[in-house]
């Protein structure tokens with residue numbers, strides 16, 4: 001259902017908000033989240049923990065007995081000790097505080113608490129003493145019972161897998177990030193309160209206990225026959241990257257046993273690829289950071305239930321099992337690299353507080369592309385980064401004002417600090433930008449300094465900027481006109497991004513560069529402006545100078561009204577922001593745009609670097625949408641795509657031309673024109689990448705092929721797609737295990753089924769019911785038919801979801817007339833299910849032809865339905881479409897100039913205005 005709404009928003013057209021974001025910043029509505037994160041007083045500093053745990057991984061019990069012995073320093077006189085604790089039952093009678101005499105180490109003073117006070121909301125346990133505690137070194141002992149929580153929850157929790165014999169096998173794991181260590185044992189659970197930790201865990205001997213450090217020894221307890229595993233003491237570290245797993249797993253290992261990948265025994269085959277990546281990524285990261293992994297060993301553990309894709313516990317990374325079993329290889333590889341990068345960025349050096357979480361997440365995100373790219377070159381991950389992340393981030397950032405540095409005060413803020421787009425992606429984009437204007441080697445030297453200076457400690461962005469500045473000062477990169485901190489603060493402390501405008505005077509040769517406040521695309525199409533300005537690194541290439549340096553040749557400063565670039569040949573074109581290393585868009589004067597378009601439409605088009613081709617497409621589209629340039633320029637640029645066989649520039653194109661396609665190809669009278677246009681535009685691309693997947697394809701190629709196939713099948717632009725769909729379907733019916741297809745490729749089944757007769761349908765249903773793991777395919781596919789009898793039969797099935805049935809019919813653009821007929825026929829059932837409003841709305845929005853809407857109006861009248869609201873919405877949408885179509889038509893009449901691989905139908909007379 002979400003999908004069809006997206007399509008309709010897109011149909012609402014190009015000038016509107018066609019961003020269809022998945023909201024990954026889900027707001028947690030728990031009451032706790034609005035509470036302030038109460039900070040622990042600073043006058044107590046723990047420095048070593050000795051934690052003993054006896055987890056009972058037994059159904060009907062799932063508790064954990066624990067003891068904590070914590071060495072701490074009292075820095076100012078006090079009579080209270082406050083620390084975090086959650087869901088722990090403390091045996092108060094056994095709590096004790098001891099102090100070793102400062103002169104005579106044998107003189108020990110004991111303190112018995114007067115009171116334990118627990119605050120439910122702050123999760124803080126305050127222990128009060130009668131006596132004043134003078135500054136000095138103390139030991140706090142606590143005995144407690146905790147719970148091993150249910151699956152998927154953070155903290156200390158249980159999970160299970162089903163082995164080959166069908167037995168449920170329990171295991172226990174942790175997920176402490178961001179603030180759940182306190183649920184496993186009492187502790188000072190804040191990022192910057194670092195200490196050393198020594199764990200001992202008792203468990204059944206048929207399980208293995210893993211933790212951050214290697215086990216130093218193990219020993220059977222003669223009383224109950226269970227095994228104690230004792231771990232080495234950790235380096236100085238934060239609580240949120242501690243962890244342990246108790247499971248009966250198997251592993252694969254590198255030669256010297258320092259890297260192991262742990263999985264349930266029957267899944268061992270999935271462990272070899274992550275191991276290979278872990279070895280390669282470790283080697284590259286060690287080279288990059290000029291240091292060794294700061295831990296004696298690194299375990300990579302897959303657990304069945306995990307509420308994120310992975311967590312970077314120091315020395316023991318935990319992944320969701322799915323990431324090894326099912327994810328595409330390039331994603332698994334980048335995930336492993338990301339978590340390994342954290343071993344330095346995040347664990348060795350950590351942000352002081354959640355305000356700057358990007359110092360670990362943004363860095364790990366940048367490095368997962370940059371480092372993985374070094375050993376899987378063929379995947380073109382840095383290109384993927386730009387077209388998949390940077391260009392998408394422009395969309396996100398067009399409708400938001402969020403800065404990356406934030407002030408975190410309550411639990412909701414902590415949650416928001418994990419904002420995927422800002423903390424991870426945008427920060428990574430800006431780090432890439434810095435790596436180019438500083439030059440990669442200088443950037444790296446700065447990071448090495450940063451790690452050396454702040455190891456085992458905490459940092460703010462200023463510490464990073466300082467290290468980069470020092471590396472810059474020592475380098476031969478010209479740097480008199482900017483300061484790293486000053487530049488980067490403008491990008492991290494304010495939201496959005498700038499648009500740089502290039503205005504050329506073709507008489508004087510002068511080129512004027514200004515930064516324009518980004519133009520916002522708001523929901524109602526208002527174009528609003530903001531007052532932000534940035535420090536913008538500029539570089540450029542021209543037709544006669546295609547040099548590839550990405551250092552900044554000019555800086556556009558926040559206070560500059562404009563700057564000028566000189567010495568460019570008047571007859572050249574200029575393209576600013578090489579390789580899209582600067583996080584900004586560029587607009588040009590009309591003549592320069594036209595020259596770029598003409599060059600792209602020539603045989604020399606590939607002299608413009610691939611990422612700039614991608615940039616030009618995305619920028620020209622944005623300028624057109626925000627009415628900063630003429631529609632025709634957009635079309636002139638887009639037409640070059642008929643030459644483009646490299647999938648990288650196509651990445652955004654499918655998102656951009658989706659509205660055109662959806663509009664044009666769903667209007668029967670426009671199909672004749674647009675189908676050949678689309679066929680010709682994609683001809684070279686498809687010649688190059690083909691319809692079928694190959695194991696060695698890079699991720700962009702795979703994704704572009706998938707997107708292309710979806711369009712080709714939906715609109716039947718390329719008959720080969722539906723041929724392929726029926727082949728895949730028949731193969732599946734033959735052997736559903738061997739020929740299983742992934743969720744992303746499910747649409748092939750749909751378009752195979754559209755062509756299927758009743759007998760194939762029955763075989764398909766039978767196969768899918770037999771192989772229960774595939775049954776999730778079933779429901780969305782039931783509407784994939786253009787045979788009324790089959791559709792009706794499916795609608796009579798029990799538990800049918802009308803909304804998704806009709807939603808899918810419309811999304812897959814199966815026959816609209818048939819959808820209307822079916823809706824009318826089944827209306828009584830639908831209304832009984834209360835699904836009528838939604839479906840009616842969707843159908844009305846899709847009923848573009850006059851006789852379709854008349855049929856619905858007549859039906860509504862007959863049944864006394866008020867559809868005026870839907871009609872008004874449809875009218876508004878169609879007005880926009882008409883407006884758009886008229887623009888396209890004006891252009892198409894004289895300039896649809898794609899090189900023809902098949903003849904374009906010149907008869908536009910049918911493509912008349914749509915009836916609203």
Ligand SMILES: *[C@@H]1O[C@H](CO)[C@@H](O)[C@H](O)[C@H]1NC(C)=O
Pocket residue numbers: 028029030
């Ligand atoms: C959100 O709040 C609703 C109503 O108070 C509650 O039913 C639901 O479980 C909450 N969801 C979460 C994730 O806490």
Ligand SMILES: *[C@@H]1O[C@H](CO)[C@@H](O)[C@H](O)[C@H]1NC(C)=O
Pocket residue numbers: 056060061062063
């Ligand atoms: C859980 O098992 C342990 C060990 O057998 C036992 O000491 C403890 O009392 C049990 N807890 C519960 C709640 O049954």
Ligand SMILES: *[C@@H]1O[C@H](CO)[C@@H](O)[C@H](O)[C@H]1NC(C)=O
Pocket residue numbers: 120
């Ligand atoms: C607070 O404590 C009470 C009593 O122990 C408990 O019932 C309740 O669930 C707790 N509330 C929260 C939010 O943990």
Ligand SMILES: *[C@@H]1O[C@H](CO)[C@@H](O)[C@H](O)[C@H]1NC(C)=O
Pocket residue numbers: 169170204206207248
């Ligand atoms: C481990 O041993 C315990 C006690 O003998 C037994 O209950 C449990 O089923 C065993 N677990 C596995 C995974 O073998």
Ligand SMILES: *[C@@H]1O[C@H](CO)[C@@H](O)[C@H](O)[C@H]1NC(C)=O
Pocket residue numbers: 290445448
């Ligand atoms: C890497 O470390 C070695 C040895 O400590 C040192 O000599 C070298 O200069 C370092 N390289 C960089 C780029 O920091």
Ligand SMILES: *[C@@H]1O[C@H](CO)[C@@H](O)[C@H](O)[C@H]1NC(C)=O
Pocket residue numbers: 403405406407
């Ligand atoms: C955070 O607080 C500082 C100091 O009060 C303020 O200058 C800054 O604008 C705040 N940032 C945000 C994102 O609210």
Ligand SMILES: CC(=O)N[C@H]1CO[C@H](CO)[C@@H](O)[C@@H]1O
Pocket residue numbers: 022023024420
């Ligand atoms: C950009 C991104 O990370 N999107 C993710 C948002 O969350 C959904 C569902 O959890 C994922 O499928 C997307 O990949």
Ligand SMILES: [Zn+2]
Pocket residue numbers: 312338342360361364
């Ligand atoms: Zn991370």
